[in-house]
Amino acid sequence: MxxxxxxxxxxxxxxxxxxxxxxxxxxxxxxxxxxxxxxxxxxxxxxxxxxxxxxxxxxxxxxxxxxxxxxxxxxxxxxxxxxxxxxxxxxxxxxxxxxxxxxxxxxxxxxxxxxxxxxxxxxxxxxDVEFKYRNHFSKFFIKQHAEHYRNYHNFTVNFNKDNRITVDGVEVSREEFANYIKEFADFTSDGKITMLHLNFDNRLTYDQYIQNKILAWKATNNEIQLSSFEFVYDEKKLPECGCKL
Structure with missing residues (x-):
């Protein structure tokens, strides 16, 4: 070996x-x-x-x-x-x-x-990661599979082209991210496991990708998990929704 x-x-x-x-x-x-x-x-x-x-x-x-x-x-x-x-x-x-x-x-x-x-x-x-590439975003994926994801408290975490972070459309600083997730999950999860769904703009570098994956990993514990699906999207290929990613 x-x-x-x-x-x-x-x-x-x-x-x-x-x-x-x-x-x-x-x-x-x-x-x-x-x-x-x-x-x-x-x-x-x-x-x-x-x-x-x-x-x-x-x-x-x-x-x-x-x-x-x-x-x-x-x-x-x-x-x-x-x-x-x-x-x-x-x-x-x-x-x-x-x-x-x-x-x-x-x-x-x-x-x-x-x-x-x-x-x-x-x-x-x-x-165990399954990548959803180019025209997928977790917010839409969760709606399409609502029967499964209703068993979890779901957060859509997006790392945009400028490497800024939003959680369910709300911008969160890198320094505050882990505490924000833990505190918000504790307040709103109602006893369910919190699932973090990670989304990455495909213009980000691999360096930024690893940086962001580790940042999200640091926010996990027994009650907060990372989804096995990761969404790496082309913003131009996403469905028009009029909503903030």
Whole structure:
């Protein structure tokens, strides 16, 4: 069994075959160690736009040649990549692993980032996450599945294109977020489990995505949970509702 415990620089630099992945940084380790793993890399690349020679486009280059379906998959993703490039690739790889005849029950999929306090490589599990991409938003999804979600006290949490946070349309500061969720849930949940439904504008970077996932994770406890559905949306593709996201 291989143990993956790496010391990383404060800049969160991860190398693979002389190519570099700049990792996000946070001040906490959700998970510190991984065993029996396969690394997957998503590199940040710039290329010339064929239609506009003076314009450069950001692209993602994926190295998944070492991915073995019976192992834990460790996703090393460059923090500069936008979600609109990252999430489709992640979804494709999730599906590939599920469909593989060699897939092993109990294995994890995790995102990597750098813990700048402990100075170790840290991991955020997302094995059970199902991404709803481009034209989905949790507020509408909850209405469509009202029979199921009436058993929970539901909060729609949105991280918009400016990386600002709203909870059910009310703007909340990053510093106040965890306390706001806990206090509001305690006051209004009426004994139900509170479910946080996370929504991310697809223009956010992977760096901002990890930052926001960990912020939401810090707000959880036995009575407050994260939904297994995550909504990464294109604002132009959402249904017209006249409401504040």
């Amino acid at each position: 291989k143990k993956l415990v790496a010391i990383v620089a404060l800049i969160g630099l991860f190398s693979c075959n002389k190519e570099e992945v700049l990792l996000p940084q946070e001040n906490v380790s959700v998970l510190k160690e991984m065993t029996d793993h396969s690394p997957i890399y998503m590199f940040f690349k710039i290329k010339e736009n064929p239609d506009f020679k003076e314009k450069m486009d950001t692209i993602v280059e994926v190295n998944r040649k070492n991915s073995i379906s019976s192992t834990n998959w460790v996703f090393n993703i460059d923090k500069r990549l936008p979600l609109k490039l990252v999430i489709p690739e992640v979804m494709h790889l999730q599906d590939k692993k599920k469909r593989s005849s060699h897939s092993k029950e109990g294995t994890l999929n995790v995102f990597t980032y750098s813990d700048s306090v402990a100075k170790n490589l840290a991991f955020f599990p997302f094995t």
